[in-house]
Amino acid sequence: MAAAQKHRQAIIDAAVDLFRRQGYSGTGLNDVVRASGAPKGSLYHYFPHGKASIAEAAVLEAGTRVADTVRELSGKAASTGDLVKSHAQLLAGWMTKSGWKDGSPVTTVILEMAPENDAVTEAGRQVFAAWRREIQNHLVTDGFDDLRAERLAFLCTAVIEGALVQSRVEKSGQPLLTASEELAQLLAAAAKQQPITLPPTAGSPG
Amino acid sequence: MAAAQKHRQAIIDAAVDLFRRQGYSGTGLNDVVRASGAPKGSLYHYFPHGKASIAEAAVLEAGTRVADTVRELSGKAASTGDLVKSHAQLLAGWMTKSGWKDGSPVTTVILEMAPENDAVTEAGRQVFAAWRREIQNHLVTDGFDDLRAERLAFLCTAVIEGALVQSRVEKSGQPLLTASEELAQLLAAAAKQQPITLPPTAGSPG
Numbered sequence: 065m066a067a068a069q070k071h072r073q074a075i076i077d078a079a080v081d082l083f084r085r086q087g088y089s090g091t092g093l094n095d096v097v098r099a100s101g102a103p104k105g106s107l108y109h110y111f112p113h114g115k116a117s118i119a120e121a122a123v124l125e126a127g128t129r130v131a132d133t134v135r136e137l138s139g140k141a142a143s144t145g146d147l148v149k150s151h152a153q154l155l156a157g158w159m160t161k162s163g164w165k166d167g168s169p170v171t172t173v174i175l176e177m178a179p180e181n182d183a184v185t186e187a188g189r190q191v192f193a194a195w196r197r198e199i200q201n202h203l204v205t206d207g208f209d210d211l212r213a214e215r216l217a218f219l220c221t222a223v224i225e226g227a228l229v230q231s232r233v234e235k236s237g238q239p240l241l242t243a244s245e246e247l248a249q250l251l252a253a254a255a256k257q258q259p260i261t262l263p264p265t266a267g268s269p270g
Numbered sequence: 271m272a273a274a275q276k277h278r279q280a281i282i283d284a285a286v287d288l289f290r291r292q293g294y295s296g297t298g299l300n301d302v303v304r305a306s307g308a309p310k311g312s313l314y315h316y317f318p319h320g321k322a323s324i325a326e327a328a329v330l331e332a333g334t335r336v337a338d339t340v341r342e343l344s345g346k347a348a349s350t351g352d353l354v355k356s357h358a359q360l361l362a363g364w365m366t367k368s369g370w371k372d373g374s375p376v377t378t379v380i381l382e383m384a385p386e387n388d389a390v391t392e393a394g395r396q397v398f399a400a401w402r403r404e405i406q407n408h409l410v411t412d413g414f415d416d417l418r419a420e421r422l423a424f425l426c427t428a429v430i431e432g433a434l435v436q437s438r439v440e441k442s443g444q445p446l447l448t449a450s451e452e453l454a455q456l457l458a459a460a461a462k463q464q465p466i467t468l469p470p471t472a473g474s475p476g
Contacts, residue, residue, distance in 0.1 A: 087382040089295030164385045171435050175378040176293040178438050179370045188439035218445050219452040222432030227424065229377050229431055232384050233394035239424050246425040250456040257459070 071102040072110040079122040080129075085165045087172045088119050119173050120183040126170050127191025134198040143255065144202040145248025148220050152244035155228060156237025164235040168228055195221050206251070207258040216251070223247050277308040278316040285328040286335075291371045294325055294382045325379050326389040332376050333397025340404040349461065350408040351454025354426050358450035361434060362443025370441040374434055401427050412457070413464040422457070429453050 078099035082091040093115055097104050111117045134151060141147035159166055170191050178185040196217035203213035203220075223243050230239035284305035288297040299321055303310050317323045340357060347353035365372055376397055384391040402423035409419035409426075429449050436445035 087293060087295055089293055090382055167381045171377070172381040174435060174439055175373045175381065176296055179441055185439050185441075192436050192439065215448050215452050218433065218436065218449045219429060219456075222429045222436065222445070222449045223425060224428075224432065225435055226428030226430065226432030229380060229394075230398050230424065230428065233380055233391050233398060235385050235391070239428070242421050243425045243428045246421050250425075250460055253459060253463070254456055 068110075071100070071106050074100040074102050075107060075110060075118065076121045076125045079118045080126050083119070083122055083173050084126075084167055085162075088115075088176045093118075116177075116181055116183065119177060119181070120187045123170055123173055123184055123187040123191060126168070127187070127194060130170070130191065131194040131198055134195060138198055138202050141202065143248070143252065144199060144206050144216075144220065145251040147199070147202050148224065148251075149241075149244045149248050151224060152227065152240040153237075155224070156231060156240045159228075159231060159240075160237060164232055167232055168225065171225060171228075192221060206255045208255065209258075220247065220251075274316075277306070277312050280306040280308050281313060281316060281324065282327045282331045285324045286332050289325070289328055289379050290332075290373055291368075293378045294321075299324075322383075322387055322389065325383060325387070326393045329376055329379055329390055329393040329397060332374070333393070333400060336376070336397065337400040337404055340401060344404055344408050347408065349454070349458065350405060350412050350422075350426065351457040353405070353408050354430065354457075355447075355450045355454050357430060358433065358446040359443075361430070362437060362446045365434075365437060365446075366443060370438055373438055374431065377431060377434070398427060412461045414461065415464075426453065 075096060078096050079091070082095055082099060093107065096115075096118065097107055107118075108114065111121070133154065134147070137150045137154070138147050141150060170188060173184060174188040178188055196214075199220045200213045200217040203216050204210065208216060224240070227240045227243040230243075231237055281302060285297070285302050288301055288305060299313065302321075302324065303313055313324075314320065317327070339360065340353070343356045343360070344353050347356060376394060379390060380394040384394055402420075405426045406419045406423040409422050410416065414422060430446070433446045433449040436449075437443055
């Protein structure tokens with residue numbers, strides 16, 4: 065990675081970490097520069113619009129990480145319920161390790177800045193859409209039709225996002241684990257009730 | 271209400287409104303005083319610990335409103351699924367009216383301040399517990415046993431909280447409505463599968 069690109073990425077990574085712990089307004093530009101290790105003068109070079117454009121980049125970066133994580137977990141999950149449970153377990157583990165300081169930078173920054181800041185609002189929209197797409201794909205594999213899968217993806221992502229806030233105040237993974245386990249149980253029951261569509265058999269008689 | 275109590279309440283109400291739109295760090299004490307109409311000097315009289323104690327009071331106030339709202343909706347709802355749907359509809363309506371500026375002051379303030387600030391963290395814990403209690407009561411009425419109702423209450427509250435963030439970036443009630451409708455459908459199917467426990471019949475023969 066070229067030095068310029070490296071500094072830009074270091075600034076974004078530092079912003080993701082800081083926003084996750086203390087939000088957008090609570091984080092000063094000096095904190096971001098200091099944590100990033102990038103030269104002080106470089107910040108406005110990479111982000112000419114200053115802090116708001118760093119927030120946009122941080123939301124997109126955090127969103128890419130969420131989608132990557134969910135895609136990776138998806139490959140190992142037997143069902144969407146398993147996928148949501150394993151995501152909840154992972155988040156609970158990360159939060160425990162951080163002393164319950166880490167939240168979701170996406171949620172915090174969005175609640176502070178959307179809908180006034182168009183770029184951050186649009187970044188948030190892209191992040192949730194990418195996350196839902198991963199969930200939706202797995203729901204189709206479970207046997208749900210496209211429309212139901214699209215709708216259930218809103219439910220599954222909302223559960224993780226909302227339970228994370230409760231885990232933070234409880235300083236416990238229990239809300240994340242309980243909400244995801246109950247969702248998995250409801251989804252498993254609903255998947256069983258789906259009509260099974262067999263693919264047309266090539267070369268079948270008649 | 272005595273004048274003193276009236277000013278205190280006006281400060282809390284103004285803080286709830288402002289934190290909901292722009293978060294804790296993004297709101298100055300002067301903004302709160304100005305919006306409240308309370309005498310400038312009165313703020314430290316009512317809140318000697320300053321902004322952090324206003325945040326604590328605002329989280330508790332917002333939480334009381336949530337629990338009151340859910341209790342009122344609960345009286346008219348035929349099932350917990352109906353209750354969650356009507357709550358989602360109400361929130362979607364309020365958010366539309368505010369131009370999608372209103373979020374949840376509870377979530378925003380918690381994500382900014384918990385777990386570092388013990389009083390706010392504890393206030394957040396109380397708010398979610400009171401909200402879950404209302405949901406849990408309705409789940410028991412639906413026929414779920416106490417343990418399952420307690421666990422499902424984490425799921426139901428997480429769905430509303432998480433979908434609200436997605437509605438804010440979409441500037442649309444659709445995520446709230448879709449997530450709550452899908453949850454209601456899953457809950458209705460699960461409620462049907464609960465074993466029906468009949469109360470012992472007094473004076474039955476034998």
